[in-house]
């Protein structure tokens with residue numbers, strides 16, 4: 001393992017609390033959810049099993065999984081007042097702002113009155129987020145008021161069904177399930193920490209998740225998958241990809257989808273989504289996006305020893321499935337709500353308000369001058 005000096009800006013390397021939910025980078029590149037390795041989970045479970053694990057502590061039995069999926073299926077409908085709000089959001093709005101507003105509006109309509117409701121509120125958000133984003137997208141872009149209650153067993157397949165108006169292929173359902181597993185939980189990342197800070201004031205679940213959505217929106221965090229797509233979409237071939245990136249590095253530009261605050265050698269989620277991207281490229285019959293992505297990965301490692309994070313190969317994978325770029329980060333929300341909510345519950349179970357101190361670097365004490373004497 002390559003040790004990185006952790007400290008200084010961005011609270012890097014400082015423990016900000018305890019969690020039993022996940023470990024990140026423990027052996028340089030590892031990721032576990034409640035003790036299970038991400039590779040094991042991605043190979044042997046579906047997303048609803050992982051959501052259940054994160055939220056309820058253990059992997060479900062078949063009977064528990066059946067009940068859980070049935071419950072989530074029953075929570076996909078949106079109240080008319082929420083649909084009315086979504087219909088008023090313009091087509092050129094940022095879809096992450098739609099998610100933020102959708103979550104906040106649901107908080108007005110289905111308030112968390114007591115923390116005993118936290119699991120039901122979370123399941124509702126998990127079930128409703130694909131409906132919220134697809135209802136807005138299809139209405140604002142296609143003028144269609146979609147029925148958000150499908151009979152799909154799985155959240156990923158349900159999302160693709162709402163978006164495209166037809167059931168997805170098995171391959172696409174598999175990729176979505178795997179992708180949602182990869183994005184579900186990641187310790188004290190910026191958006192999760194936002195949720196925990198909000199939770200520490202004893203605020204409600206909708207406020208915690210709404211704040212987290214705002215933090216995930218930025219290109220240094222969840223927004224990187226969209227930025228990566230914008231980077232690769234015009235690259236003609238691997239040679240063009242390497243020339244473009246070399247120029248960007250020479251100009252000291254940041255390359256979205258590379259690097260990580262905690263991992264030092266690799267992001268274990270990358271190998272998994274990269275493999276799906278290769279399969280999708282095969283099915284699509286045009287591997288340009290996959291090939292230029294591989295060229296970017298090689299160049300970044302050779303030049304800067306920087307590796308792809310979870311976001312980079314998500315760009316080509318989502319694109320191959322016909323998902324518009326601006327919906328990439330909202331999908332992240334549809335998954336990460338599990339991690340956020342589990343952290344909110346963990347914070348509530350052993351709470352002290354999060355309130356660090358600051359090192360003051362401002363003016364020395366001074367007196368207020370009468371306004372006529374200032375300037």
Ligand SMILES: CC(=O)SCCNC(=O)CCNC(=O)[C@H](O)C(C)(C)COP(=O)(O)OP(=O)(O)OC[C@H]1O[C@@H](n2cnc3c(N)ncnc32)[C@H](O)[C@@H]1OP(=O)(O)O
Nearest residue numbers: 219220221222224253254255256257258259260261309310
């Ligand atoms: C799911 C997720 O949220 S994963 C993260 C998604 N975000 C991105 O992909 C955005 C691009 N990446 C980045 O901005 C950063 O790598 C972050 C925000 C993820 C981590 O930031 P930090 O912990 O500050 O990075 P780190 O300390 O490892 O940076 C070391 C050096 O590499 C550079 N570097 C890091 N990432 C990149 C990059 N993607 N492109 C170019 N240079 C980079 C830094 O500028 C820094 O250079 P310096 O020492 O000359 O200042």
Ligand SMILES: O=C([O-])CC(=O)C(=O)O
Nearest residue numbers: 185186188189190261310
């Ligand atoms: O952990 C981080 O800083 C960012 C990240 O990869 C995630 O939230 O999935």
